[in-house]
Ligand SMILES: [Fe+2]
């Protein structure tokens with residue numbers, strides 16, 4: 001295993017763009033409504049369609065390097081929020097520096113994805129704090145702009161410091177993780193107690209935990225669960241890790257599940273008209289967010 005500070009550019013950024021991870025999630029969890037209505041059901045991956053090599057390599061790196069210790073280092077570094085500070089709307093421009101130059105015609109920028117998610121939530125009449133979740137949920141991807149490898153920003157998240165569920169995508173790659181053969185971490189519960197609650201569990205490091213910590217003083221509890229666990233597919237889609245949950249987690253799960261389809265299935269090639277939407281969102285941001293965000 002190459003030391004993490006000696007990785008090559010290809011090991012830091014195995015994907016052509018972050019969207020490749022999201023496209024793969026969408027193939028794993030296709031929209032039930034499009035399956036019912038579209039004649040192109042065959043286009044969805046069944047078990048014979050291979051995952052792109054870049055995505056495979058991405059998960060190999062993610063599962064190899066996201067150790068308990070790695071997560072502690074990232075938390076200590078990023079949760080100080082001493083990197084940058086800027087007005088809310090500048091933060092979206094900052095996030096948008098993450099451009100995908102591999103396929104400029106088909107991929108929308110980060111802000112469009114956030115706006116499509118929040119607009120789909122708003123159209124269904126959900127509370128305004130959930131619209132806020134839609135708008136902010138991927139803000140943590142700015143970690144890439146601070147030099148973090150793609151596999152420490154996106155990817156399905158999973159608890160570190162305890163045994164791995166084999167329902168986490170590509171579980172075979174966990175055998176490369178040093179924690180896999182470390183007796184402190186490789187039992188079912190590892191460093192945790194049965195039923196300790198997810199709040200006491202450290203997740204693999206990425207944009208979910210980072211944006212949760214950024215927003216935790218500003219949004220209600222169900223919103224915070226949506227932010228913090230939106231990529232924890234092994235929990236909200238596969239029902240794994242029940243032995244770590246407490247009653248509060250079980251209560252909050254419905255909110256995490258409610259949010260997920262808006263994230264996955266709201267993508268639309270037509271960008272929303274920001275100029276029309278701006279007044280609504282400015283008011284919403286004034287209601288919930290501080291004037292400046294800290295990174
Ligand atoms: Fe996300």
Ligand SMILES: [Fe+2]
Nearest residue numbers: 113137138263
């Ligand atoms: Fe998203």
